[in-house]
Amino acid sequence: MSNRLAFLRGQIRGRSIRSPLWLSLAILLPFGLVMLPIAYVVVRGMEAGPSVIVSDLLRPYTLHLLVNTLIIATSVPILAGIIAISAAWFTERCDLAYARFWRVATALPLAMPAYVSSFAWSSLGPAFQEMGGAILILTFYSVPLVYLPVCAALRGLDPSFEDVARSLGQGRVQIFRRVILPQIRPALAGAGLLVASHMLAEFGALSFLRVETFTTAIFEQYNAQFNNQTAALLSGVLMVLCMPIAFGEARLRRRRVARIGRGNARALPRLALGRVQILAQAGFMALTALSFGVPLVTLGFWLAEGTSAGHGIAQIGPALLGSLGYALPGAALTTLLAIPLVLATTYYRGHLARFADRLPYLVHGMPGIVVALAAVWFAIRYAGPLYQTSLLVLLVYAVLTLPLAQSSIRASAELVPRELDEIARSLGHAPFRAFVRATLPNLMPGIAAAASLVALQSMRELTATLLLAPAGTVTLATEFWNFTADRAYGAAAPFAAALVLLSGVPVTIFTLRSFRVDE
Amino acid sequence: MTMRFLSVEGIRKSYRGHEILHGVDLKVEAGTILALLGQSGCGKTTLLRLIAGFEPADSGHITLDGRVLEEPGRHVPAERRHIGYVPQEGTLFPHLTVAGNIGFGLSSTQIRDGRVEEAMRLTGLGGLGARMPSQISGGQQQRTALARALAPRPSLILLDEPFNALDMALRRSVCADVVALLRTQGATAILVTHDPQEAFDSADLIAVMQSGRIAQCADPATLYNSPADIDVARMTGPVILLDGTLHGDHADTMLGRVTVQAGAPTSGRATILLRREQIVQAEPGQGIAATIHRRMFRGDHILAQVQAGGMEFETKLASNIPTSLTSLHISVQGAAMAYPVL
Numbered sequence: 001m002s003n004r005l006a007f008l009r010g011q012i013r014g015r016s017i018r019s020p021l022w023l024s025l026a027i028l029l030p031f032g033l034v035m036l037p038i039a040y041v042v043v044r045g046m047e048a049g050p051s052v053i054v055s056d057l058l059r060p061y062t063l064h065l066l067v068n069t070l071i072i073a074t075s076v077p078i079l080a081g082i083i084a085i086s087a088a089w090f091t092e093r094c095d096l097a098y099a100r101f102w103r104v105a106t107a108l109p110l111a112m113p114a115y116v117s118s119f120a121w122s123s124l125g126p127a128f129q130e131m132g133g134a135i136l137i138l139t140f141y142s143v144p145l146v147y148l149p150v151c152a153a154l155r156g157l158d159p160s161f162e163d164v165a166r167s168l169g170q171g172r173v174q175i176f177r178r179v180i181l182p183q184i185r186p187a188l189a190g191a192g193l194l195v196a197s198h199m200l201a202e203f204g205a206l207s208f209l210r211v212e213t214f215t216t217a218i219f220e221q222y223n224a225q226f227n228n229q230t231a232a233l234l235s236g237v238l239m240v241l242c243m244p245i246a247f248g249e250a251r252l253r254r255r256r257v258a259r260i261g262r263g264n265a266r267a268l269p270r271l272a273l274g275r276v277q278i279l280a281q282a283g284f285m286a287l288t289a290l291s292f293g294v295p296l297v298t299l300g301f302w303l304a305e306g307t308s309a310g311h312g313i314a315q316i317g318p319a320l321l322g323s324l325g326y327a328l329p330g331a332a333l334t335t336l337l338a339i340p341l342v343l344a345t346t347y348y349r350g351h352l353a354r355f356a357d358r359l360p361y362l363v364h365g366m367p368g369i370v371v372a373l374a375a376v377w378f379a380i381r382y383a384g385p386l387y388q389t390s391l392l393v394l395l396v397y398a399v400l401t402l403p404l405a406q407s408s409i410r411a412s413a414e415l416v417p418r419e420l421d422e423i424a425r426s427l428g429h430a431p432f433r434a435f436v437r438a439t440l441p442n443l444m445p446g447i448a449a450a451a452s453l454v455a456l457q458s459m460r461e462l463t464a465t466l467l468l469a470p471a472g473t474v475t476l477a478t479e480f481w482n483f484t485a486d487r488a489y490g491a492a493a494p495f496a497a498a499l500v501l502l503s504g505v506p507v508t509i510f511t512l513r514s515f516r517v518d519e
Numbered sequence: 520m521t522m523r524f525l526s527v528e529g530i531r532k533s534y535r536g537h538e539i540l541h542g543v544d545l546k547v548e549a550g551t552i553l554a555l556l557g558q559s560g561c562g563k564t565t566l567l568r569l570i571a572g573f574e575p576a577d578s579g580h581i582t583l584d585g586r587v588l589e590e591p592g593r594h595v596p597a598e599r600r601h602i603g604y605v606p607q608e609g610t611l612f613p614h615l616t617v618a619g620n621i622g623f624g625l626s627s628t629q630i631r632d633g634r635v636e637e638a639m640r641l642t643g644l645g646g647l648g649a650r651m652p653s654q655i656s657g658g659q660q661q662r663t664a665l666a667r668a669l670a671p672r673p674s675l676i677l678l679d680e681p682f683n684a685l686d687m688a689l690r691r692s693v694c695a696d697v698v699a700l701l702r703t704q705g706a707t708a709i710l711v712t713h714d715p716q717e718a719f720d721s722a723d724l725i726a727v728m729q730s731g732r733i734a735q736c737a738d739p740a741t742l743y744n745s746p747a748d749i750d751v752a753r754m755t756g757p758v759i760l761l762d763g764t765l766h767g768d769h770a771d772t773m774l775g776r777v778t779v780q781a782g783a784p785t786s787g788r789a790t791i792l793l794r795r796e797q798i799v800q801a802e803p804g805q806g807i808a809a810t811i812h813r814r815m816f817r818g819d820h821i822l823a824q825v826q827a828g829g830m831e832f833e834t835k836l837a838s839n840i841p842t843s844l845t846s847l848h849i850s851v852q853g854a855a856m857a858y859p860v861l
Contacts, residue, residue, distance in 0.1 A: 160606040160608075164604055164606060164610055165598075165623070165624075166597035167603060168623055170598055182615075
């Protein structure tokens with residue numbers, strides 16, 4: 001590791017400089033927002049009293065939910081990780097033909113919400129339902145979430161490490177196992193944890209596939225009885241399950257080593273595939289067909305052939321506007337809230353800041369419905385005018401998607417030395433102005449990535465929107481959901497297609513851009 | 520100790536149709552430390568990478584200790600060459616401890632035999648084995664990289680500008696430590712550098728590389744005093760160039776009569792090359808008149824900007840000449856190099 005990096009890390013982590021006042025105040029709002037669902041779960045859970053807690057949680061049913069939840073949350077990240085790392089190896093380190101095309105094709109399932117692909121697969125027949133189908137479908141859905149960061153990590157490797165290992169007598173397989181894998185492990189594990197937390201919170205897809213987990217059970221409970229204590233208790237269990245994920249992510253991040261300074265201009269060597277080329281091409285074709293092709297063709301079938309096709313098509317314009325109308329302001333608000341959280345932990349030290357930075361990851365694995373109910377609970381009791389407003393929906397989006405924004409912005413922030421801010425201060429700028437003039441412009445790539453990820457995620461958000469949006473609100477996601485609930489698949493298909501198309505644009509641009517950076 | 524002998528013959532290498540190495544020849548005796556000196560872009564790192572075996576050469580031969588590593592149709596890959604490599608900035612594996620890094624190229628038997636501890640003791644890293652690379656200083660990182668390369672007891676060690684990342688003061692002392700260690704081990708080593716002082720300090724032999732060729736390979740004194748051409752002379756230190764006319768063993772120049780080294784042409788016009796320290800203050804009544812325009816006190820000498828014989832140049836003068844002195848007489852001591860004007 002370069003000297004300069006050690007120096008920089010010393011600058012960033014070594015000195016304990018207190019954060020400026022504006023920053024300390026700015027983290028209070030996201031902190032309060034994220035505390036809300038936690039407070040709600042704890043307060044409602046406690047109200048139940050010890051005997052109810054014991055009798056509710058110590059049931060065979062709870063064990064059944066726990067087993068299902070754990071199976072999904074462990075098998076999907078592992079399988080997606082194996083597929084993603086193989087795909088990334090072929091596109092980044094081998095002379096794969098049409099590599100550019102396959103990169104985009106492998107990332108494209110990001111544009112397909114899990115509940116849309118589950119709907120498509122499950123409408124093919126019962127063979128694709130239940131646990132086996134769920135693992136298969138959710139694995140294909142999750143591959144891009146692991147593939148993209150692993151690609152970035154593979155491309156960021158310094159080829160000197162491989163040179164050194166070769167000069168010490170290590171062959172290709174040993175180098176992969178002893179040099180490359182350990183270096184991409186933080187990216188791999190970080191992405192795996194993200195997938196695991198998505199799996200804990202997944203509702204729509206598992207509901208289509210008839211797999212019962214804590215999240216679907218919570219939803220059932222709320223459907224049966226609004227503001228339900230059992231549901232609050234189940235949410236509490238889910239929150240406990242999220243804890244190792246949230247703190248595991250933080251541990252990994254501490255070990256992550258960014259390379260600063262004189263980057264090595266030399267390109268990473270690529271392995272000649274020879275006869276394996278044709279096999280690799282077939283593999284990518286199969287992957288793309290399964291993860292994107294089948295759902296897309298099924299959607300097309302329902303679009304053309306469904307008995308209810310054409311029904312409700314007049315709503316597509318308003319639904320499109322409705323989706324954008326929530327997703328774009330939601331992205332702006334979430335990004336704005338995430339910036340101070342990242343700054344306070346990247347550049348300064350403090351226990352509260354560190355806690356505030358971790359908290360959103362804890363809540364990220366909670367289903368939208370819990371956060372939405374916490375918002376209703378709070379609004380009715382303490383902030384009446386907020387209830388039934390779009391602002392409340394946006395605040396819930398922010399709570400649900402903060403970690404996505406934090407991770408993107410942090411990736412940029414770790415590359416911006418704090419000296420920039422200090423130089424601006426020495427040139428006579430007050431702290432906030434120094435941040436705006438010196439640090440903020442350098443964070444823009446991360447901020448742009450954060451905003452597009454949050455917009456993408458908000459657009460497909462289902463449960464909180466269903467519960468909270470003011471009467472008369474239509475979005476692509478809610479219309480799709482309402483039509484499928486009535487088994488009107490033909491009518492639902494156009495909304496899903498619009499959602500996929502709308503998401504496909506930023507996904508494609510995002511993927512192409514992220515790969516162009518180092519080419 | 521086994522006889523180690525590296526021979527590089529007619530090595531060529533092109534990247535994207537652009538030839539970087541135009542037939543390089545190099546011989547290194549066992550136990551020699553050779554510095555490969557050249558400006559950036561001259562091909563010295565490429566040559567090092569070909570010797571290491573990271574990439575195949577386009578043509579040419581490389582043999583080490585009687586074993587053919589490279590010839591047309593044959594390329595022994597890096598992992599089977601048994602050549603140690605210390606890259607720029609050390610490049611320690613960030614996920615392994617100091618001991619983990621040093622033991623990376625050893626078998627588990629060798630690790631059990633205490634080879635890691637031995638390498639750490641040799642490099643003065645005792646007690647740091649459990650530290651991560653980020654927890655040790657730049658100098659210690661560099662020594663860890665060296666220990667890692669030495670631990671498998673390679674027949675040859677390649678060091679690619681290994682001290683670049685260190686600051687100046689540290690650089691000299693780490694370089695001295697490394698060279699002392701290589702010498703006690705009797706190691707054969709090639710050190711790539713662009714710093715002539717580093718090359719003089721560390722090497723038995725210096726090969727000066729210029730645009731893909733070895734321009735001269737000689738011991739430091741020969742290289743400094745009898746450079747093969749003006750570019751090599753410039754690469755190894757400041758020069759003063761004069762126009763002159765050769766007459767047997769001397770040349771007439773604007774600074775008067777200068778003795779030329781044996782082996783130079785004996786007639787015709789030539790460029791006469793002097794080192795700064797060859798200009799000295801002359802006895803009263805001798806030499807030619809000179810004016811000091813600017814002076815910089817350097818402790819053991821004064822670096823003076825001097826005008827004499829219609830030209831201006833820098834020279835080193837004794838540090839005890841009075842500050843008020845602005846005009847003096849100078850003369851040339853020792854023999855100069857002469858290069859015919861083509």
